[in-house]
Structure formats: structure tokens, C-alpha cells
Amino acid sequence: MSGVSAPVLELVRRTTEPAAVQTLRSTAAAVIAFSVAQWTLPQPAPLTAPLTALLVVQVTLYATLTTGIRRVNSVIVGVLIAIGFSALVGLNWWSLGLTIFTALLVGRVVRVNEFVPEVAISAMLVLGVSQIADTAWDRILETLIGAGVGLLFNLLFAPPVWVETAGASIEGLATRMGTMLRAMGQEISGHIPVKEAAARLHEARRLDHDIVEVDASLRQAEESLMLNPRVRQGLLNRVVLRTGLDTLEICAVVLRVLTRTLTDLAKQRTDEPMFPDDVGEGLAELFDRMAEAIEAFARLITSPLASGGEQAEDRLAEALAQGRQTRDRIADLLLEDVQEHPRQWQLHGALLAEVDRVLDELDIDKRTERLGEELDRRSAELHERHPALRRLQRRLRGTGGTRRRPAEES
Structure with missing residues (x-):
């Protein structure tokens, strides 16, 4: 060039x-x-x-x-x-x-x-x-x-569609969450000063501001899809992005709770490693898998429906499967550790519960179910607000018109 x-x-x-x-x-x-x-x-x-x-x-x-x-x-x-x-x-x-x-x-x-x-x-x-x-x-x-x-x-001259801008914002949020999880994994082996653990907690709290900015970008993208003659399946695109951001927001909340748990553990173990070496290495691997899953989930919901979606879904499924395997292995190690040293066993349980919540929220089957429920709800609301449109659609279907999916009615 x-x-x-x-x-x-x-x-x-x-x-x-x-x-x-x-x-x-x-x-x-x-x-x-x-x-x-x-x-x-x-x-x-x-x-x-x-x-x-x-x-x-x-x-x-x-x-x-x-x-x-x-x-x-x-x-x-x-x-x-x-x-x-x-x-x-x-x-x-x-x-x-x-x-x-x-x-x-x-x-x-x-x-x-x-x-x-x-x-x-x-x-x-x-x-x-x-x-x-x-x-x-x-x-x-x-x-x-x-x-x-x-x-x-x-x-x-139809206005531009802001889906790519919103997608970039969502992926940026997922990248920041993934970077934070990887940094936590690198720090979790060995002794963690309380000040350092508290800094991660404050960093997790700042994700709330990032979510507000992403939400504003998504609202703009949702409006750009509505009534735009250049857009097909506008409702489906809006629901995919909105439900995806809702999932990432839940993960951000759980991530904040996770950092709170680690901060409490750091306060209890000021003169010793937070976890044994094998548990620390396993948690580092688990956090890395969680980061991969969050980033893959963001790519899945922002990828065009016709291309790239299948590959992103495969990467998400692989990251979730490896994450669950690692989680089960760590659970066994923590159980052995608690039996020998029962101090703060409730924090160990909270840590595993928070990991389970993140993996469960990113689950592909749960996402599909949530997406279907939201599409049905939006379609029902549309029909209730516009009964004349619904009657016209029934007449067209009765005269041999092809049945359109709810996503194509927006």
C-alpha cells in the first residue's frame, strides 16, 4: 500500500x-x-x-x-x-x-x-x-x-445503524472483565495483601460505570433498528443484544461479589498464602476459563447471525466445558483443605457458588431459553398495542401468505 x-x-x-x-x-x-x-x-x-x-x-x-x-x-x-x-x-x-x-x-x-x-x-x-x-x-x-x-x-435516506458501535462497546466490557479475571488468577497464588485485594474490589465496582455507558450505546443501537427500512429481523437483533448485555451485567455483579469474598479471605489470612499451591494454580486456570467464556459470549451476541455465530458458540461451549471441569477439580481440593483446616469454610463455599453463577449465566441453553421467552414477550406486547396489525396478519395468512416470524414483524 x-x-x-x-x-x-x-x-x-x-x-x-x-x-x-x-x-x-x-x-x-x-x-x-x-x-x-x-x-x-x-x-x-x-x-x-x-x-x-x-x-x-x-x-x-x-x-x-x-x-x-x-x-x-x-x-x-x-x-x-x-x-x-x-x-x-x-x-x-x-x-x-x-x-x-x-x-x-x-x-x-x-x-x-x-x-x-x-x-x-x-x-x-x-x-x-x-x-x-x-x-x-x-x-x-x-x-x-x-x-x-x-x-x-x-x-x-435512512439513518445509519449503530449495531456495530454497540457491539464494540459490549465486547469492550467483556474484555475488561476478562482482563480483570486473568489478573486475579495471576495474583491468587501465594500471599495477597489486603490492600491489593481491596484494589480489585474497587476495580470491579467501576464496572458499573462501564455498564451504564454500554447501556446508552445499546439504547441508541436499538432505536436505530426500529422502523429502519434497511434492517430485517430488527426485533431479533435488539433482543439478542439486550439479553446479552443483561447477562454480562449479572456476571459483573457476581464478579464484584467474588472480589469481595477474596478480600474477606485476604483479611483473614494476612500472614499466610490465601490458598495451597495446588488450589491457587487451579483457581488461576479457572479464572482464565471464565475470562475466555465471557469474551466468547460477547463475541457470540455481537456476531452477525448469518456468519461467525456458530464459531463463537463453539468457543463458548468449549470454554464453559473446561471451566466446569476445572471448577469440579477445585471443589474437591477445597473440600480436602477444609477438612484439614476448617477456617473460613463458608468463604470457600461462597467462592464456588459465585463461580457457578457466572458459568450458569453464560450457559448456551439458558441463553437460548431466555432469548425465546423475550421474543415471545415482545411479540405479545406488539400485538396488544397494534390489534389492527394482528388482524391484518391473520387475514394474509388465511389467504396463503407466508407466516412471518416475530423477529421479522418489527
Whole structure:
């Protein structure tokens, strides 16, 4: 690869990413809205139209349709308030304050929810640039033009799908959990200072923040799949990712409890190894197998359904099988150790129970069962919310239409 072509290829790769695509889409929608408003209205600089287009063209089509109306309402309400104040009073400090107060109050009354500040912003913009009511009415037309362009733009040019971004976040979370388990395995042989064990506990607690970030990325991906004409089996993809993240979140909680158990053991055995050498070596191997299982599970739920899923499932099955074998061997060793030294036997039992919980949560059969139950529940909710759609589907099936799976109905 030549030195000239490499930067070009990197630029092309970046422009195909969802964030770059969304930036280009928002820019194009704003420019089109400005051009349409400039062509149809007498205003020399109809900036309200591109402003509204930017607000309406959301990251996902679902967000555009669900929040676009509230955004347009917030802008129109603000413009109407500005019309009234521009007709009655001029622009000064007290009229500005009264306009903001009225806009925020009315915004809550008309229930634009999180877009209440945009009511006041729109009112201030119109009040600041116009003192003539006719001009303010033109701002309403600009708003409607911008909203129309934004909605049509998203319908004609579907927004990007953020599944890959959410998948990368999920795999990153699994990698951090796997790295932590391997580090614990390397440290568990021999004496572990209480300070070092407590540091692992704090590290496990920080996984909660990582899960919050991954959850936000997943919500964006779920919205990008909803009502998107480019996506087939959107419901199945959403359920696979959501149930997978739920499983990883449970594993993160259990991992935190596991580090708590090891910290308690470290406090009880400050002057001696935490475990005998054979048990320590076995636990190091077990933690490594658990790390492999968590990482394989993340790859399984983020792999495309048509390719890569079978290989990821095989790796997960192998990691779980080896993990269970190692767990059984360690259980026998710990039983012998407890019989000779019965101190803190309850912590040994807790350690094994926590390992069992992680392996059980990652089990392939349990994942399949959970996935089926969630698909049935989502499909039932969809039919309850849209009975007319269900009747239409029954009629189509009665006339020879092919039966569609619940995953294809979204």
C-alpha cells in the first residue's frame, strides 16, 4: 500500500462510520432546508429552517418520528410567544425576562417534555431578530419547512445503524472483565495483601460505570433498528443484544461479589498464602476459563447471525466445558483443605457458588431459553398495542401468505 493511498483509505473508512455519516446527513438536511426556505419565503436569511432541520434529523429514524413532533411544537410555541411580545412591547431586559419565564411555563403546559428550553430559545431568537409580527409568522413557516425537510430526509435516506458501535462497546466490557479475571488468577497464588485485594474490589465496582455507558450505546443501537427500512429481523437483533448485555451485567455483579469474598479471605489470612499451591494454580486456570467464556459470549451476541455465530458458540461451549471441569477439580481440593483446616469454610463455599453463577449465566441453553421467552414477550406486547396489525396478519395468512416470524414483524 502506497503512502498516498493509506490516508485516503483511512478517510474513506472514517466517513463510513455512523458518527461521520450522521454528521454528513445533518449538514445536508440543514442546507436543503435553508435552500427551500430561501426559495419559498421572502426572508433574506431563513435560519430557523436549517435550525429546525438539525433538531429534527435525529441519530435514528425512530427518534426522529418520536421526538421530531415535540421539537417542532417547542419551536412553534416559542415563535408564537415571541409574536405576542413583539406586537406589545419592545426588546429590553424586563421583556426578555418575561418572555423567557412565559416560554418555560407554557412549554411545561404543552408537554414538550425535555424540549422545554427550546421553547425559550426559539422565543428569544425571534424576539431578538424581529419586532414585526409578520416576520415572526414567517419564522413559523421556516420551522415547518425545516421540520418537513428533516422528516423527508430521514425517510428517503435512512439513518445509519449503530449495531456495530454497540457491539464494540459490549465486547469492550467483556474484555475488561476478562482482563480483570486473568489478573486475579495471576495474583491468587501465594500471599495477597489486603490492600491489593481491596484494589480489585474497587476495580470491579467501576464496572458499573462501564455498564451504564454500554447501556446508552445499546439504547441508541436499538432505536436505530426500529422502523429502519434497511434492517430485517430488527426485533431479533435488539433482543439478542439486550439479553446479552443483561447477562454480562449479572456476571459483573457476581464478579464484584467474588472480589469481595477474596478480600474477606485476604483479611483473614494476612500472614499466610490465601490458598495451597495446588488450589491457587487451579483457581488461576479457572479464572482464565471464565475470562475466555465471557469474551466468547460477547463475541457470540455481537456476531452477525448469518456468519461467525456458530464459531463463537463453539468457543463458548468449549470454554464453559473446561471451566466446569476445572471448577469440579477445585471443589474437591477445597473440600480436602477444609477438612484439614476448617477456617473460613463458608468463604470457600461462597467462592464456588459465585463461580457457578457466572458459568450458569453464560450457559448456551439458558441463553437460548431466555432469548425465546423475550421474543415471545415482545411479540405479545406488539400485538396488544397494534390489534389492527394482528388482524391484518391473520387475514394474509388465511389467504396463503407466508407466516412471518416475530423477529421479522418489527
